[in-house]
Amino acid sequence: MSEFKIQHRTGEGVNVIDLKGYLDAHTAPELENVLQKLIEEKKFNIVVNCKDLSYISSAGLGVFMAYIEDVRKNRGDIKLTNMSPKVYNVFDLLGFPILYEIYKDEQDAIKKFQDARSVQN
Amino acid sequence: MSRLKKILYVTASLVVFVTVFILDVIRHAVSFDLDGILYIREGAIVCALFLLYLYIRAAHAERPSGIPKNIGKLLIYSLLVLFLASLVSFVGRGTTAPDGTITPPQAALTSLLSVVFGVVLGLFSISVLLTIKDLLLHKRRKGTKRNFIIYVVVLLLSSLTVLPLIPAELSVISSILFAVAVVMIVVNSFKQNWIVYLSRREKLYSIVYSALLFLTFIGLSLLITQHPVARALDTFHLPLRNFAQLNAIFGAVYFGMAFISTLFHLPTAEVYERKQSELTSLHNLSRLVTQVFDFSDLVNTVTAMTLEVVGARSAWLELIRERGTNGQVAVDVVSNRNISPEQIELITASEESSLRKYVLDSKRALLIDDIRNDRRTKHITKSGVTVGSLLSVPLVSHGEPIGFLHATKDFEFGFDQDDIDVMTTFADHVTIAIENSKLIAKSLERERYQQEMMVAQQMQKRLLPQRLPKHPSLQIAAVSEPSLEVGGDYYDFVQLKGDRLGVVVGDVSGKGVSAAFYMAEVKGIFQSLSKICDSPRELLLRANQSLVESLEHKAFISLLYGIIDIPKGTLTLARAGHCPMIHVSGLHAQMIRPTGIGLGLTHEQIFEETIQEAEIQLQKDDLCIFYTDGLNESRNAEGEEFGFERLVQAALGARFLSAEQIKETILTEIRNHTGDSAYGDDMTLVVIKWLGHGEG
Numbered sequence: 001m002s003e004f005k006i007q008h009r010t011g012e013g014v015n016v017i018d019l020k021g022y023l024d025a026h027t028a029p030e031l032e033n034v035l036q037k038l039i040e041e042k043k044f045n046i047v048v049n050c051k052d053l054s055y056i057s058s059a060g061l062g063v064f065m066a067y068i069e070d071v072r073k074n075r076g077d078i079k080l081t082n083m084s085p086k087v088y089n090v091f092d093l094l095g096f097p098i099l100y101e102i103y104k105d106e107q108d109a110i111k112k113f114q115d116a117r118s119v120q121n
Numbered sequence: 122m123s124r125l126k127k128i129l130y131v132t133a134s135l136v137v138f139v140t141v142f143i144l145d146v147i148r149h150a151v152s153f154d155l156d157g158i159l160y161i162r163e164g165a166i167v168c169a170l171f172l173l174y175l176y177i178r179a180a181h182a183e184r185p186s187g188i189p190k191n192i193g194k195l196l197i198y199s200l201l202v203l204f205l206a207s208l209v210s211f212v213g214r215g216t217t218a219p220d221g222t223i224t225p226p227q228a229a230l231t232s233l234l235s236v237v238f239g240v241v242l243g244l245f246s247i248s249v250l251l252t253i254k255d256l257l258l259h260k261r262r263k264g265t266k267r268n269f270i271i272y273v274v275v276l277l278l279s280s281l282t283v284l285p286l287i288p289a290e291l292s293v294i295s296s297i298l299f300a301v302a303v304v305m306i307v308v309n310s311f312k313q314n315w316i317v318y319l320s321r322r323e324k325l326y327s328i329v330y331s332a333l334l335f336l337t338f339i340g341l342s343l344l345i346t347q348h349p350v351a352r353a354l355d356t357f358h359l360p361l362r363n364f365a366q367l368n369a370i371f372g373a374v375y376f377g378m379a380f381i382s383t384l385f386h387l388p389t390a391e392v393y394e395r396k397q398s399e400l401t402s403l404h405n406l407s408r409l410v411t412q413v414f415d416f417s418d419l420v421n422t423v424t425a426m427t428l429e430v431v432g433a434r435s436a437w438l439e440l441i442r443e444r445g446t447n448g449q450v451a452v453d454v455v456s457n458r459n460i461s462p463e464q465i466e467l468i469t470a471s472e473e474s475s476l477r478k479y480v481l482d483s484k485r486a487l488l489i490d491d492i493r494n495d496r497r498t499k500h501i502t503k504s505g506v507t508v509g510s511l512l513s514v515p516l517v518s519h520g521e522p523i524g525f526l527h528a529t530k531d532f533e534f535g536f537d538q539d540d541i542d543v544m545t546t547f548a549d550h551v552t553i554a555i556e557n558s559k560l561i562a563k564s565l566e567r568e569r570y571q572q573e574m575m576v577a578q579q580m581q582k583r584l585l586p587q588r589l590p591k592h593p594s595l596q597i598a599a600v601s602e603p604s605l606e607v608g609g610d611y612y613d614f615v616q617l618k619g620d621r622l623g624v625v626v627g628d629v630s631g632k633g634v635s636a637a638f639y640m641a642e643v644k645g646i647f648q649s650l651s652k653i654c655d656s657p658r659e660l661l662l663r664a665n666q667s668l669v670e671s672l673e674h675k676a677f678i679s680l681l682y683g684i685i686d687i688p689k690g691t692l693t694l695a696r697a698g699h700c701p702m703i704h705v706s707g708l709h710a711q712m713i714r715p716t717g718i719g720l721g722l723t724h725e726q727i728f729e730e731t732i733q734e735a736e737i738q739l740q741k742d743d744l745c746i747f748y749t750d751g752l753n754e755s756r757n758a759e760g761e762e763f764g765f766e767r768l769v770q771a772a773l774g775a776r777f778l779s780a781e782q783i784k785e786t787i788l789t790e791i792r793n794h795t796g797d798s799a800y801g802d803d804m805t806l807v808v809i810k811w812l813g814h815g816e817g
Contacts, residue, residue: 025632054760057802058630058750062675065722069674090750094679094698095718098731 005052006034013117014045014110020052023060031060035067035078044076047109051082056090064100077101079109130176134169138240141166145232145356163284166358170243177244181251188256188315189326192376195252196330199337199372202245206344209238213349231353238350239357246361246368253309253375260314268312272305276367280360295363302367310375313382320397321390324383331380338373342366398429399543405429406550413558420456423526423551428458430547431512431540433528435459439477440516440524440555450477452524460529468501468508468529476513481522486514486541491533510535514544516552526551574606581607581637584644590614590622594687596780596810600788601803608803609636610749611643615651620687623651626747626807627680628699630719635676636803642671643678657682657695658734665697665720665728672721679719681747685739690813692745694735698722700753703769704737705744705776710769713737741813744783746772751802752787755795763794780810 004027005020015038023031038046048064050056064078071078081103083091091097103109141162212234250273257269279298282291319327344350345366354362405426412419420438427436437457444450454462469476479497480487489511492498501508509532516524526548530536581603589597601610609629617623627643629636646664654660660682668678679699685692694702698719701712717732739745748768755763767790775786784806791804 055754055762057754058628058677058679059632059675062630062677065677066673066675093700093714094677095716095722095731098718098727099723 004030006030008034008038010043012110012114014047014113015043016047016049016106016110018049018052022055022057023053023063024055024057025059028057028059028063031063032066035063039067039070039074042074044071044074045113046071046076046078047106047113048078048080049082049106050080050084050087051106053084053087056087058094061091061094061096064096068100077113079103079112081106081109127176127179130172134172134176137165137169138236141357142232142236145236146229163358163360166239167360170247170361173240173244174247177247178251181248187323188259188319189323189330191252191255192327192330192334195248196334196337198245198248199334199341202241203337203341203344205238205241206341206350209234209353210344210347210349213353232356235353235357238353239361242345242354242365243358243361246365249368249372253371256315256375256379257309257312259318262312262314265312268305268309272302272309272371275302275305276364279367280364283359283363299363299367303370306367306371306374309371310378313379316379316383316386317393319383319386319390320394321387324387324390328380328383328387331376331383334376335373335380338369338376342369342373345369395539398432401429406547409550409554410557413554413561416558416562417456419554419558423554424456424458427526427528427544427547430543431528431536432530433512433535434508434531436526436528437465438524438526438551441522449475450481452477455524465527468498468511469527470500476511477525480513480515480525484515484517484522486512486545488512488536488541490536493533507531509533512536512540512544514541514548516548516555518552518556523552523555577634577637578603578606581640584641585612586614590616592622592687594812594814595622595685596812597807598780598784599805599807600784601805603632603637603803604751605633607634607637608632609640610751610803610805611640611647612747612805612807613644613647615648617651617684622685622687623657623682624685624745624747624807624809625651625680625682626699626749626805627678628749628751628803628805629678630676632803639672639676639678642668643680647680647682656734657684657693658732661695661697661717661720661732662725662729666725668721669724677719677721683745683747685745685809685811690739690811692737692739694737695732697732700748700750703744703746703748703772705746705769705772706740708773710773712765739811739813741811742776743811744772744776744780745809745811746787747805747807747809749803749805751804752791752806754802755791755804757795758797761794763791767794780808783810784808 003021004023005018007018007020009016009018017031017034019031021027035046038044064080068078079101080091080096082105083102088102091100091102096102101109101112103112144158144162213231254269257265275298279295279302282295282298316324316327345354345362351362354365408422409419409426412422423438424436427433427438435458437454437460439452439454442451442453454465457465476487476489476497489495489498492501492508492511498511508529511527511529513525513527515522516526526544528536528544585601586599589599591597597614599612601608601612603610609631611625611627611629613623613625615623615625625647627640627647629639629643643664646667647660650660650663654663661680664680672678677698680697681694681699681702682697683692683694683702692704694713694715696702696715696717698717701714704711704713713735715733715735718728722728746768753763753765753768768787771787771790772783775783778786787806787808
């Protein structure tokens with residue numbers, strides 16, 4: 001089983017999390033820690049890039065549910081991008097596309113955040 | 122020796138002595154000399170004394186006591202005898218008139234005194250012999266016993282030669298024997314090994330006792346040879362004087378030597394005591410082994426024994442809770458003696474570096490001889506802790522430190538190299554005992570946990586249908602297997618009014634115990650709602666209402682609920698985020714996937730807006746396959762999923778078989794795919810075959 005990896009980048013006021021490998025009950029706590037830390041640092045504009053994510057289980061999906069409320073309360077959002085069709089299917093089955101903004105490309109998500117900021121300003 | 126025997130011996134000897142007394146009184150009053158009677162008298166006295174010897178020896182063996190106590194007893198006896206001898210001496214002088222004549226009453230008194238004194242002296246002499254014998258044989262060497270026996274034999278021979286029935290010419294032999302006996306006394310008196318084994322305190326006692334005994338024996342041997350006492354003894358039993366005198370000399374020489382030896386041994390007493398306490402401590406180590414079942418008992422024994430082992434004032438045991446990256450450690454003081462936790466903190470902690478760090482860095486014992494003047498403990502002086510010296514040893518298990526054992530003394534330079542060695546060895550044993558104790562606790566915990574999980578597993582199995590519904594129009598097969606002991610998968614059937622059958626399959630996010638609890642909750646909700654909700658959509662709506670409140674944020678539940686209306690031959694289906702149902706009709710397989718969000722993910726408005734219902738008309742031999750994602754996500758060793766395509770193909774390939782056989786075919790296909798790698802997730806499969814209404 002290929003291992004799971006998380007990388008975190010910051011750029012243009014948006015925090016991008018890169019996921020790689022299998023996100024399941026074993027690896028979900030790693031993602032939880034990263035999101036928890038971002039929220040503690042008051043960084044609420046979060047993009048999760050799923051380009052290299054090969055599998056996500058229900059426990060993995062639960063991680064996003066655990067933090068979305070906090071993030072949105074602080075006028076931020078978690079946007080998901082670059083999903084493979086297989087991973088998208090899992091999100092889709094559960095109805096996530098209704099609850100989350102899912103983009104084909106990371107840049108689209110970042111742009112969306114920037115647009116929202118310029119509107120606020 | 123039996124009680125009866127003892128009474129018999131004492132009575133017999135008493136009878137002899139009383140007879141002797143009466144005889145003596147008569148002899149004074151009526152002067153007669155019959156040699157025969159005299160011989161019998163002497164012989165009877167020897168026998169009586171021998172009986173008393175047997176009695177004393179038995180009594181002596183029955184109540185063994187410590188050496189100083191034995192010597193102390195002897196001292197008391199000797200003082201009594203000395204007092205009695207003085208009395209005899211005094212009375213003897215007073216009753217003997219200058220002209221040497223004695224009145225009969227006075228003669229009776231003198232006789233009584235001489236008999237009583239003779240018996241007491243005889244008893245005492247036997248006691249002296251037995252006591253010295255014990256001391257001699259305390260640590261036996263070759264010849265020790267032989268030398269003593271030679272002395273006793275010579276002593277007895279020497280005494281016998283002075284019996285009145287022995288011709289006077291033999292007095293030379295008697296003198297020679299006496300001299301030999303004295304030589305043997307000196308030889309025997311060099312055996313003073315018992316002193317080595319006394320503690321310092323006991324040695325002090327023996328010094329005093331020996332000195333006093335030496336003096337009383339000197340006095341006694343002098344008194345015995347003095348005229349009144351000698352005469353009193355002679356009139357009673359001639360050999361007794363010789364016997365008592367030699368024994369008194371033996372006592373004086375032996376205890377004189379004992380006094381001097383003990384004096385010389387006194388400085389080494391502490392070393393001996395130390396060795397003995399080390400031995401005791403090593404013996405006590407075995408106690409640690411038996412206490413591993415109770416951790417608090419164990420650590421308390423450890424500190425108590427630390428006090429014993431090195432004679433410390435205070436001791437405490439710390440276990441490492443966690444180690445920081447900068448070498449600092451967090452510890453728990455698990456047991457402390459004669460020292461408060463505050464004092465411990467004051468001693469071990471300082472601004473720059475804690476004492477524990479020194480121990481950790483070196484992984485060896487840390488000794489601070491003079492706390493007030495040591496660079497490493499400068500911080501202690503200010504706090505006013507009254508500790509002179511400190512010894513800390515690490516507890517190291519498999520090269521990793523797990524804790525510390527500390528001991529303090531009130532004075533400076535309290536610990537020597539021996540203490541360090543002993544503490545280090547002791548710490549090793551403590552480490553093993555603590556590790557064992559933890560292992561036992563862990564395995565007990567695991568066993569308990571496994572039992573609990575077994576119970577949970579049994580309970581959860583009862584939450585799933587115990588038997589499948591039977592209907593002429595339907596064939597039903599179902600299976601659910603958790604990947605762990607318990608899981609979050611759920612399936613159920615419910616008989617509804619109007620000859621309708623509800624079928625539900627659900628999946629709680631996550632695995633294990635938390636999922637199992639939610640699964641039970643879902644069952645409760647489903648069972649109650651299914652009776653009042655007419656459509657699958659309505660049930661899911663209301664289930665979401667209940668669950669969105671009670672589920673934690675990251676948890677959600679996917680559910681697929683279908684109602685088969687048997688008279689109409691239709692299936693109405695609603696889906697809350699669950700895997701789509703597979704509908705196989707003839708050669709066509711279709712994923713029935715009405716939209717719908719998982720339960721507990723969002724509030725009712727969005728949920729209600731999204732959720733839809735699908736209705737399909739069932740044809741004869743149609744298959745409806747409900748399942749959870751554990752099935753299509755079963756992976757092989759390469760990580761490849763079983764997938765929907767294989768699932769559909771397996772169902773299509775087996776569509777002519779019974780529901781039960783179709784279920785088995787699908788499971789076999791999955792096992793072929795995954796190979797030896799175990800199922801990754803909870804897995805549930807429900808196969809329903811529509812047989813139609815039996816018209817053809």
